[in-house]
Amino acid sequence: MFNLQEIAVGLPIDPAAISSALEDNRLLVVEAPPGTGKTTLVPPALANILAGKVIVTSPRRVTARAAARRLRHLSGDPHAVGHRVKGDSQAGRDVEFVTPRVLINALLRDPELPGIGGVIIDEVHERHVDTDVLLGMLIELSQLREDLHMVAMSATADAQRFAELMGAGVASYEAPMFPLTTVYKPHPDRIQLTDDYLRHVASFAEGRALIFVPRIRDVERLTNMIPGALPLHGGLSAKEQDRALTRSDATVVATPIAESSLTVPGVSLVIDTGLERQPKRDALRGVTGLVTQTISQSSASQRAGRAVREAPGTVIRCYREADLTRPYPTPEIASADLTEAVLTALAWGSTDLPMLDPFPEKAYADALATLRSLGLVDGSITELGRKAATVPTDPRAAATLLKLGSGAAKTLAKLTDDDPRRLARLTHRSQPVDPGTVAATMRPEWIARRQGDTYLTAAGFRAQLKDVPLRSTWIVATDVTRSPRGYVIHHAEVLGDTPETEVTRKTQVVEGKLQARLVEHVGAIVVKETPVQPTAEELHRFEASKPKQMSARARNLYERLVFAHEHDGWPEPVPGDYKALMGQVPWDKFDSIPPETWTSPAGNNHRINYTEHGPEVACKLQECFGLTETPTILGVPIIFELLSPAGRSLARTGDLASFWAGPYAGVRAEMRGRYPKHPWPEDPLTATPTARTKKRR
Numbered sequence: 001m002f003n004l005q006e007i008a009v010g011l012p013i014d015p016a017a018i019s020s021a022l023e024d025n026r027l028l029v030v031e032a033p034p035g036t037g038k039t040t041l042v043p044p045a046l047a048n049i050l051a052g053k054v055i056v057t058s059p060r061r062v063t064a065r066a067a068a069r070r071l072r073h074l075s076g077d078p079h080a081v082g083h084r085v086k087g088d089s090q091a092g093r094d095v096e097f098v099t100p101r102v103l104i105n106a107l108l109r110d111p112e113l114p115g116i117g118g119v120i121i122d123e124v125h126e127r128h129v130d131t132d133v134l135l136g137m138l139i140e141l142s143q144l145r146e147d148l149h150m151v152a153m154s155a156t157a158d159a160q161r162f163a164e165l166m167g168a169g170v171a172s173y174e175a176p177m178f179p180l181t182t183v184y185k186p187h188p189d190r191i192q193l194t195d196d197y198l199r200h201v202a203s204f205a206e207g208r209a210l211i212f213v214p215r216i217r218d219v220e221r222l223t224n225m226i227p228g229a230l231p232l233h234g235g236l237s238a239k240e241q242d243r244a245l246t247r248s249d250a251t252v253v254a255t256p257i258a259e260s261s262l263t264v265p266g267v268s269l270v271i272d273t274g275l276e277r278q279p280k281r282d283a284l285r286g287v288t289g290l291v292t293q294t295i296s297q298s299s300a301s302q303r304a305g306r307a308v309r310e311a312p313g314t315v316i317r318c319y320r321e322a323d324l325t326r327p328y329p330t331p332e333i334a335s336a337d338l339t340e341a342v343l344t345a346l347a348w349g350s351t352d353l354p355m356l357d358p359f360p361e362k363a364y365a366d367a368l369a370t371l372r373s374l375g376l377v378d379g380s381i382t383e384l385g386r387k388a389a390t391v392p393t394d395p396r397a398a399a400t401l402l403k404l405g406s407g408a409a410k411t412l413a414k415l416t417d418d419d420p421r422r423l424a425r426l427t428h429r430s431q432p433v434d435p436g437t438v439a440a441t442m443r444p445e446w447i448a449r450r451q452g453d454t455y456l457t458a459a460g461f462r463a464q465l466k467d468v469p470l471r472s473t474w475i476v477a478t479d480v481t482r483s484p485r486g487y488v489i490h491h492a493e494v495l496g497d498t499p500e501t502e503v504t505r506k507t508q509v510v511e512g513k514l515q516a517r518l519v520e521h522v523g524a525i526v527v528k529e530t531p532v533q534p535t536a537e538e539l540h541r542f543e544a545s546k547p548k549q550m551s552a553r554a555r556n557l558y559e560r561l562v563f564a565h566e567h568d569g570w571p572e573p574v575p576g577d578y579k580a581l582m583g584q585v586p587w588d589k590f591d592s593i594p595p596e597t598w599t600s601p602a603g604n605n606h607r608i609n610y611t612e613h614g615p616e617v618a619c620k621l622q623e624c625f626g627l628t629e630t631p632t633i634l635g636v637p638i639i640f641e642l643l644s645p646a647g648r649s650l651a652r653t654g655d656l657a658s659f660w661a662g663p664y665a666g667v668r669a670e671m672r673g674r675y676p677k678h679p680w681p682e683d684p685l686t687a688t689p690t691a692r693t694k695k696r697r
Helices: 015-024 038-049 061-075 100-109 129-144 159-166 195-202 216-223 238-245 297-308 339-348 361-373 383-389 395-404 406-416 420-425 435-442 536-544 552-568 578-582 587-592 656-661 663-671
Strands: 027-031 053-057 081-085 088-090 095-098 116-121 149-154 169-172 180-184 209-212 230-232 252-254 269-272 275-282 287-294 313-317 447-451 454-457 462-465 474-483 486-494 502-510 513-522 525-532 597-599 605-607 609-611 614-620 639-643 649-653
Touching: 015 027, 015 038, 015 169, 027 159, 038 053, 038 061, 038 095, 038 116, 038 149, 053 061, 053 100, 061 081, 061 088, 061 095, 061 238, 095 100, 100 129, 100 339, 116 129, 129 149, 129 159, 129 339, 149 159, 159 169, 180 297, 195 216, 209 297, 216 230, 216 252, 230 238, 269 297, 275 656, 287 656, 297 313, 339 361, 339 383, 339 395, 361 395, 383 395, 395 406, 395 435, 406 420, 406 435, 435 474, 435 486, 447 525, 454 474, 462 474, 502 536, 513 536, 552 578, 552 609, 605 614, 649 656, 649 663, 656 663
Parallel strands: 027 149, 027 169, 053 095, 053 116, 081 095, 116 149, 180 313, 209 252, 209 269, 230 252, 269 313, 462 486, 614 639
Antiparallel strands: 081 088, 275 287, 447 454, 447 474, 454 462, 474 486, 502 513, 513 525, 597 605, 609 614, 639 649
8 A cells, every 4th residue: 555645745736635526536647747746646646445466657758767766665665566668577565667569469368357456648739649549448348347447647737538538537637837027039940950059049948957959869969069968868778867857056958858757846937949859751752760850839938937936937939939839749649650559540440530530541541552562461351460469579570580580580680779689588589681672671662673773662662872881682671861963771681582572464555555564673663574464354344435436524523533432432433524423423422522633721722733752732832831731632642742833842741740850941942042032932931822922011
């Protein structure tokens, strides 16, 4: 039994009120701002009223370990509280802190969670994919196990949405806040995070300040600029993290980890860059990376609140007030790679989990394609897929280990930044495997073949090999980045032999005649083409689809219906006049025919061309200002041909967020001198969309 009065000393939440809310609600959402002590007080309070163990999930390993250490210290019982994260664990009798993925794997091994009396999901407001998926799994479990208590804890005012999803009660708590002074000190180089900008940020550091930057690299750069500054991020050891979390006079430079998950004592000055890292998928190329973007209003409030927990404080925001355009963080599920999440859902047996936001259609389809390429899915989840779902590593690495054995561990560790000894322990078979085979098994879409001075990947994009002494015909690109000038391969492994190929039958019309061929390929890489005679069925389809009897209006509708057939399962249309085509539209689909035009944020309508690559729109670049997400049609991103004021092509992209974060800066530098009457703002995400020139002053 935990002594809640002793644990709650110095915390603003009344332990009796927490205990009462937990006793009255089997399903509960606790809403309280950062620093109120909910992570410290709610777990022991729940453990006191239950017979089984309480599991608490925290989105990061560092926060799970830190929370366990703190509660273990406050409880005075070294055996009462434990933690379990990748590569590190300590047993706990009553309460155990874990990452969401650890609990997901436990659910997949035994869906009833025997011996567990309650589960607390902390930091649900951060909307990490694993947390969203875990919440859906636990909601389904709570409907079967009526004795299971479930608590979701949020630091923002969106608790009602979670409560409605869970069918739960809400307990809200306020923390006494001292007066806060807000100062804005913007700088033109903020988005680029130049040395000048970081020196600007560092100039405000004084005493026990807490500075927020987006990346570990930025933490290191800034700590070198501030004498005596301490770093705080997830890549540090527990001892190094404790230095920053121990009360002192040193300035602490942190990633967003200190926003709500960790409390840095003694802070009365917060200096905020207003930036964070968010996973973004390149929908065209199947590549996922992290991009730097402006935080939400709720995140800005949480960061500022760190300055006034103990005394009046100040937040210096090194950006403009107008930069904060989003009220809450964008759910990770909207932009991240969903391969692991979809495999989890398939292994759980429910692809329709109760979640605040469902899987986006295009990202879900891409995840299924990846899982199929790995042999984890074939119509339904395979036996290999079920095994891979419970291996505590990325599905690609899990599939590779299960196929190749522990001999692949050393190469996999380099590709996944994991511990080779830990990976080797996850499988039993051991035999030597060359690095190229390991990389190709893990990332078949990054197999690449040399074509002139570039490499064409199986995913369909060309990349330049940078500063790497490889000239092999076949490689696997293991480290790829995107620059304003295209994709760059920084590291690759050699493939000694031609990889396994597929054969696909394709047809095309050349000079009015139908031609057929067998294409031997590795993804988008064509290895060999063999001409063959078209079949009778192919010839019949060709004759039926000839456009000579169709008007432009009918042709446009036909292309839209073909798109709906390919991406939403509509019946395949038979060419004909406009009236005949409309007669083929299912009666319940009249209101959802793919649109003929797209309306830009500036209010102009633009024709959508439905091509083999997807829906395409050509419009002036300035009309797309403020679009943080690429619009989609039936889950397929629109490919934008972004035009100059003179109507010339500047860029072609199916991922606007990545374009704004990268290539746009180069376009802006080149175009603003050529077209000075048109707006070329530094931050296009907060600019007003327009097709006009600048207003005269």
